[in-house]
Amino acid sequence: MKNINQSQWKILTLISLICLLIPFSIYGLWIYVFNLGTTQAERVAIFKDYFPGFLNGRWSTTLLSIIFSLSAIIISSINLKISKKIWKSLNILILLFSSLLLLLNLFSMM
Numbered sequence: 001m002k003n004i005n006q007s008q009w010k011i012l013t014l015i016s017l018i019c020l021l022i023p024f025s026i027y028g029l030w031i032y033v034f035n036l037g038t039t040q041a042e043r044v045a046i047f048k049d050y051f052p053g054f055l056n057g058r059w060s061t062t063l064l065s066i067i068f069s070l071s072a073i074i075i076s077s078i079n080l081k082i083s084k085k086i087w088k089s090l091n092i093l094i095l096l097f098s099s100l101l102l103l104l105n106l107f108s109m110m
Helices: 006-034 040-049 060-081 085-108
Strands: none
Touching: 006 040, 006 060, 006 085, 060 085
16 A cells, blocks of 8 residues: 555545445436336336346345445545545545445435
8 A cells, every 4th residue: 555656546536436426326317217207116117227137126226336335435435545635525525425325225225
C-alpha cells in the first residue's frame, strides 16, 4: 500500500464511485418504473424487463446492489488516506451513500 501514488488513489476513488452508481441507478430505475405501472405485479414485470435474464430472479438485483455497495464501502474506506481535502470529502460521501444504500437493500430483503 505504500507504493501507491496519488493518481492511483484517485483512480481507486473513481472506481468506488462507479461501484456506488450501480446500486443508485437500480433504485433510480425502480422509482421510474413505479410511476409506469398500475399494480405492483405490473411494476415488477416492467422493472424485470430492463435487466437480462440472469438478473430476473427474486433477489438478483438486490444481491448485485449489495455486492457493489460493499465494494464501494471497502474501496472508499481504504482511500481515506488521500491527503487532498476534496478527494477525502468525496470518499466520505461515497462511504455515506454506500452505507445508506446497503442498509436500504438489507432492509428490503426482510
